Amino acid sequence: MPAEQKSGAARALAELSDFSMKIARGQRMLDRVKDEHVQIATADKEIVFREDKTTLYRYKSTAERKVSVPVLVAYGQIGRYTMTDLQEDRSMLRNLLALGVDVYAVDWGSPSRSDRWLKFEDYVDVYLNDCIEFICREHGIEAINLLGICEGGVFSLCYAALNPERVKNLILTITPVDFHQDQAEGRVNHGLLNLWTRGMSDDDVDRLIEASGNLPGELTGYVFSQMTPGATLSKYNVGLLDTFDDEKKLLNFLRMEKWLADRPHHPGEAAKQLLINLYKNNEMIRGEFQLGERTVDLSDISMPVLNVYAKDDHIIPPKTTQALRDAVGTSDYQEIGLEGGHVGVFVSGKSQGVLAKGIVEWLSERDAPSARD
Template sequence: MPTLKKSPAAAALAEFSDFNLKMARGQMLLGKIKDEHVEIATADKEVVFREDKTTLYRYKPTAKRTLGIPVLVAYGQVGRYTMTDLQEDRSMLRNLLALGVDVYAVDWGSPTRSDRWLSFEDYVDVYLNDCIEFICREHGIPAINLLGICEGGVFSLCYAALYPDRIKNLILTITPVDFHQDQAEGRINHGLLNMWARGLSAEDVDALIEANGNLPGELMSHVFSQMTPAATLSKYNVGLLDTFDDEKKLLNFLRMEKWLADRPHHPGEAAKQLLINLYKNNELIRGEFELGGRKVDLADIRVPVLNVFAKDDHIIPPKTTQALRGAVGSRDYSEIGLDGGHVGVFVSGKSQGVLGKGIFDWLQKRDR
């Protein structure tokens, strides 16, 4: 018998009924979820060193050691390192551990107004340096592998240029180098953060920091959300609704939201250097950026360098990262371009078998 076609009214009623059922299922799922179900950064680790609000973690091994030199992961101040271990099946750190890498990670803590005067010098010359010195003493080695992410990659570049004897291999991921190359590819939705920062005068930045004592995490969350306004407006209705039929997808969504909501404040003096000296004046690529009276010359970096970028990164556009190739003094320079956006290269399902393995394979060839 031929299938009877529903009238428009009947089709609309059926769709409305399906929607209500989906909402009911979603409410039941949300009602069952507790805080412990959306914990992030749960890979087994121990505190091995502390200095002020900075904490150094060492991760417990999950496989036989395959590299002789440990890796220190350094995230920036604009977000938290916990993104690198969002959940068990979306974790760069767990992927490295499974390949036998000895992994450390530095957590800068939660800066407050009392940290107003902390600068890049403090984070590079004191906190990062002391973490690296600790690891070198623990292992009886002169140098480590340093893996910098985003602003943490800028810290790492500065450190490798100023302390070349302490770095064996340098890995950068989604790291800005030439802060004025954001429009090089002509993609109008890329580099809005760069344009926003360039639009601020030095007086604007001074007033912002003077009023708050730091760069508020809430402000940066708002800036990032306005870079993709359509996605921001739709994620709590369309995006969230799409997860209501799948508990795993819902938990993935909630863990990411938890990380996004936990954006720390950025210490004031370091924020001024980031916004004025780097984003506005582009001093790093020009060789004009100074820490403690010393110029950071990227040509002084002669150790092997691996530069990982996201092909569709609207926050750190690829060309701002790839500028490193012509700036470093190393003859051993490699790039890996990954599909996805700024955070997607770490947390998307597709990247899980690519990022960690790519870093490991590169390090293994240079591990002696």
């Protein structure tokens, strides 16, 4: 065999040996991993209020209070709030606590078929409202700081427009407002969820919900995974393989997978409002979205607004969020565009020193409690 061929064969055998050893190391690491090693949402907290399946948590302070008015974090129904406290070193909630914020978070629980008929108005006018009223009574104040994330940002927009006297400052993160601006930047891989929903008829949505009574969490998880099929197909071989040299990276990977797998069902009627009234008919930005007999008018949002978006968000493209600027009634409006994608702005290493710090600096400039009469 020529020397060149021998050299190539030797390199191939060495690479195969290295690969085999890497697989063996990864298998040993996976064998050592226990469920307690991949726990998420472990920041110290206590239950302070419950209503039906909704739970309100208050987090234990970890630093001297720098912002006097509490912050309530409201996630949506598409995923769980636990993403905001994925692990100790990738946690928006811990970062807020470390910067002196009094933090509450609402957990909507695990909707079942019995919650089929719950609507947006139940979550906004009842559950979110009652959590806010509890916090106001607890602190003897008139209004709180409300921080909404994704669909929770839509809940927060509705609440702030209908109850502006109860929201001192409104912070929105990765929140859709104009659901038809998904193609505004011409990035064909962005806004596929918007395109999918607009491609369905109202009858299609009705049949989708009627099949199980709710919008199944497994279905929404599948839809999101198919928006980036290449990454979905490669993450359990290439992506997982990349973690086999570093146990910390492996645990990071597993915690994210645990959050992705724990996707709740979305109550049926509220899901129909989300898909038909908002995604298809774009009623929020048009001033036509109704909760019961009340119309959500974004121009009634008179409190300061901080709107945070992800520059490379393929689920909630930036333009769908930035449309809020021209819709709100306040002149105190500010945007922060962060590098990364939809979830990355909360859990990536780069975002940890940026997101919470930006929020707290903005709040500190507008911080002064208003006591109840």
